[in-house]
Amino acid sequence: MRHGKKHNHLGRKTAHRKAMLANMACSLIEHKRINTTVAKAKALRVFVEPLITKSKADTTHNRRIVFSYLRNKYAVTELFREVSVKVADRPGGYVRIIKLGNRQGDNAPMAMVELVDYNEIYNPKGAKAKKSTRRSRRGGSKKAETTSQVEDKATEEKSEE
Numbered sequence: 001m002r003h004g005k006k007h008n009h010l011g012r013k014t015a016h017r018k019a020m021l022a023n024m025a026c027s028l029i030e031h032k033r034i035n036t037t038v039a040k041a042k043a044l045r046v047f048v049e050p051l052i053t054k055s056k057a058d059t060t061h062n063r064r065i066v067f068s069y070l071r072n073k074y075a076v077t078e079l080f081r082e083v084s085v086k087v088a089d090r091p092g093g094y095v096r097i098i099k100l101g102n103r104q105g106d107n108a109p110m111a112m113v114e115l116v117d118y119n120e121i122y123n124p125k126g127a128k129a130k131k132s133t134r135r136s137r138r139g140g141s142k143k144a145e146t147t148s149q150v151e152d153k154a155t156e157e158k159s160e161e
Contacts, residue, residue: 008043021047026075028095029083033114038099041111045095052094055084086117096122 010017020040025048027034036044051069054062058080067076087094093116100110116122 007046008039010039010043022070025051026070026072028113028115029075029079032118033112035110035112038109038111041097041113044113045097049094052083052087055079056088058084083115090117
């Protein structure tokens with residue numbers, strides 16, 4: 001039975017677990033991406049996402065609450081300055097877990113934990129938007145040719161100048 005099992009204890013006593021999660025959260029905030037096991041990554045997500053939510057409102061009370069969890073003033077400063085600005089319009093889901101496969105030595109399942117808004121590959125808002133063209137089903141190829149010819153002429157005129 002699973003009575004009272006709200007989170008994964010990760011095979012550690014309470015103080016060790018809290019210290020480990022605080023250190024991992026500080027590393028995640030500082031480096032924006034860390035590698036760890038899947039179980040620790042899932043525990044870290046539950047630990048750090050409420051702290052990021054608190055950082056959206058920069059008040060003394062919220063800073064003190066976050067500091068009581070992280071115990072690192074540089075990580076708290078980074079969280080409230082840079083990270084909170086990037087996640088201001090996001091309603092939640094600040095952390096992404098990407099599974100990497102198994103570790104060589106003990107075959108433990110590994111994962112990469114990253115802050116979502118700091119990855120330009122997966123984040124379409126961070127990257128430049130693709131240029132879209134309007135196409136119709138009827139005569140689309142002729143329009144595509146004419147637009148490409150117009151663009152070619154425009155580039156030739158710029159190069160002549």
